[in-house]
Structures are given as C-alpha cells and as structure tokens.
Amino acid sequence: MPEPQSLLREATARLTGPSAPAEARTLLAHVLGRTAGELIMVDQVSAEQAERFSALVDERAAGRPLQHLTGVAHFRHSTLSVGPGVFVPRPETEVMTGHVVDELRRLVEKGRQPVAVDLCTGSGAIVRALADEVPDAVLHACELSEDAMAYAIDNLAGTGVDLVRADLADAFAELDGTVDVVVCNPPYIPLEAWESVTAEVRDHDPQLALFSGEDGLDAMRVLARTAARLVKPGGLLAAEHAEVQHESVVEVFVAQGSWTSVVDHEDLTGRPRFVTARRR
Template sequence: MRASAARRAAAARLREAGVASPERDADLLLAHVLDVPLGRLPLVDDLSEDDQGQYDALLARRAAREPLQHLTGTAAFRHVELAVGPGVFVPRPETELLAGWAIDVASTLSSPVVVDLCTGSGAIARSVADEVPGAEVHAVELDEGALAWAERNLAGTGVDLRHGDLATAFDDLAGMVDVVVCNPPYIPLEAWESVAAEARDHDPYLALFSGQDGLDAMRVLERRAALLLRPGGVVGAEHADVQGVSAPAVFAASGRWVDVADHLDLAGRARYVTARLAR
C-alpha cells in the first residue's frame, strides 16, 4: 500500500475514534513502525505487508484510546526522552513550563538543592539534572509502578530517587532546599467522567485524583514545602486550569508565603502556582 494513502486512512480512522490529534498521531505511529524520523515520512513510497500489519495493530490500539506514548514507549519532555508505559503518568507538554520555571530559578543559584515531589516518570527531576548540571536533585514517588519507570529514567543522572510519600519525604533536607517543584494529582473526584479516556483509563489513579475539590495534595504540598525550604526558597506546583484562584489561595491562606503568583500556559489557561517562603 502507498504510504501516503495509509497515512490518510489512518488519520481518518483516528479522527473517527475521537483522537485529539489524528494526523500527527498517525504519522508518529508510522514513523515508529518504520524506525525513521518524522521528517522522512514523505520520502517513503510503499509499505511492506509486515509494516502495514504492525501499523494496523497500533492504530487499533490508539483508536481504542490507548495513549500514543504507551505504543511508542517514549515521551519527549523538554530536551530529554523518557521511557513510559502502563503504570506511569505520561508527562504532558504543559508541565514543561513548570519544569522550565524550576530550571530558570535553579540556574541563578550556586549549587542549588532541588526537590521534585510526586516525580512520576521522573520528567521534571531529569530535566533539572540535564539543564542545571550543578544542581543537587532529589525526587520521590509513592506509587511502586511509577517508581520503576522513574528508576529507569533517572538511572545515571545523579538524582537521589526515593520511594515515599509527598507528606513525609526528605526529613533529612528540612530547611535546606532552594526549590521545591511538584506536579501533584489535582482532578476533583466528581470530574471523573470529564477526564480524557487516555488519562482516565491508563494513567495511575494516584496521579490524577485529589479529593472533592482536587486540592488535597496541594494542601499537603504547601505544608511540606514550608518544612523543606530554606527561608526565601521557592515552590512551584501545577494545577487544573479551573484552579487559577483556588490553588494560589492554598498558599496565601497559610500566612507562610510571599510573592504568591499564578502562571498561564501557552494556551492562556491558568497552569501553575509559585510562591516564596517568607524569611
């Protein structure tokens, strides 16, 4: 079959299944099957019978709303490539902005100590270690399935990865940390039906839901960050786009923080909150 015709048919199939980016997903899956860069797809003429069979099998799984990254086994995040699959939250492009904030802050400091709470795949910790070579980076993950992926992604990076709870992690670093960064669970339990099938049916429950208003983990983070940070240290945390007021309020209400601010993503939606521990 002609590759161009296969790509068009694949995109139509994924569009019919409700996939948000059918053309790009169709191309990425074909590039994965052929083991070629995305930019070389227009140069491919015909698909072999074996290639077509593999492509059809992956398209069927994607049409069933299995995450694209589970099918390819990788997820790009800033300047690194992460191994992902069943059992770990697939990092989203929006989280790259939060990671970028942590990197920018850490880059202004001499020998910064950075803690990534709820590390999941290790995406933020890996990016900080990659882009701020002088940083001392620590990360923690509670879910054992996700921890296994983080161990794989952080191997050889020098990141101190631990198995533990956001609420109790890193007692040994109390008052010594410069930057705390976290992508906590933040979906309200009542919003289960509205979550995209790729996340709801495949991402770990622990990585998604956080109480009736979605802010249970944020409240725990506020308390833990206050214990871990040195005076003047900063915290940054992702939240849902409808929490642009309520998430910053968690920090403002405690009286422990100054410079509480919310930040937009590239689509103009409220995306993450930052705050500085009062001196």
C-alpha cells in the first residue's frame, strides 16, 4: 500500500501554484476522513483511497475548485457546505463581516437586540458568522437562486436565521425602517470583464453571483435603494465591491441620496474591498 508522503509529493508535482502542497494535503485528508493535521499519524493508504485521491487531484489540476471537491468551505469560525450552483465564500469577505459583527456587538452592549439583514446571502456564509458571533441579534437573509438556497438552508439550519427566497430589489418589505444593519456581497463584475475573469471562477461560480451589468454596478444601485428603505436612521450598510470600484461604489451611495458617512475600507491584503454608509 502507498505511503501518504509519497502520494502527497506526486500530487504536489501535478498541481500548480504556491498552494499546491496545502491543496494536496486537504484532498488526501478529505479522502481519509481526517484533518490535514492528522495526516502525520497515517502510515499507509489503501489502494482504493489512493485511486480516489488521484482522481481528485486530476480534477483539481483541471481547474475544478478545491471546495467543490471537498464539499466544504471555511469562513471565519464556520465550516460551510458548498458545491456547484453556489458562490464559494472568499477570505477577503471576512473583514467586512467582522466590521458588521463589531457594529452588532456595540448595539448589544447598549442593551439593544439589533436586527440585521444579509441580502444575496448565497451559501449563507455572512449571516452564519453573524449568528455564531452575535447570538443576541435578530437575523434575516434572502437569496434568489434556487440552487444556492439549498446550500443556505443546510448551512443555516438551527441558527434561527429567517431565510427566504427573494430578489434583492423587493426583499423584506415588512421590515422597512426597522433594520439596524444591512450587509451584502452582491454581484459586481462588469460584463465587459468576462475574458479577464479566471477560468476557475467563470466556469464554476454561478453567473448570477458574478456579473452585474456593463459597469458591474447594477446590483449595487439596487442595493442602495433597497437598503435605504430597510435601514432605520443612523443604521449601517456594508457592501463588498471589486478592487477597482472603490470610487465608483462610493459615488453610487452618495448619489442615491439616503446615505451619509460613505467610507471605503481595505481587506487584509490592503486592497479596497467594501464600503460602509449610514442612513440619514
């Protein structure tokens, strides 16, 4: 029977990029039903497991997302179910989520039970983090895609989050003027940027979660209006955007007229990543 280290060396050589060793360990751990840290305790791998591992490495080398192969993605303190049909949550979104967590905790410390809405929830990553980290908050989330909803239902089971299938434009009309925080990671890639999007993203993440009109801001304009009717005066909006949109997104919220203190923020890599604003 093959040894794990031999399999890992071969797999790393077949994969590309600086993350190849880590991806090989993740795939082997998945096949063995262990964590990557537990691989050091494995002496041998069965022929069947080695064959399955090799097949997964081939798929990863061909560009299939690692998270689709394992069926899970990690976001802040949560492990989420993901796969074809849902946008895989990215680490850069964690900073914006942390900003929202801080805002909700501030309200809790004042004796409030804050209300937050996650629009375009996708896998439910953001609102799941809010539920885990601010259990006193009242949370709502919506998603338009039927495929993505299936993952969100799974990921939000038992959290108490009010999850509905709805469009960004008209979601949660019953909450108008009562929400403390709206957070959203909308689609924001311009249609004209199709060719520049990496094949792994373009071919595997759902188009609904990626592209948003000629300039990438169609959904952002809708968000500015929807959040304006949901959020109470002084409430917070947080929205992720593309690195190159740090000026144009600010202009969207300023032009809408309902927002003040419109500020752009960087992610952990120092790149412009999300905007916040306060309801007038």
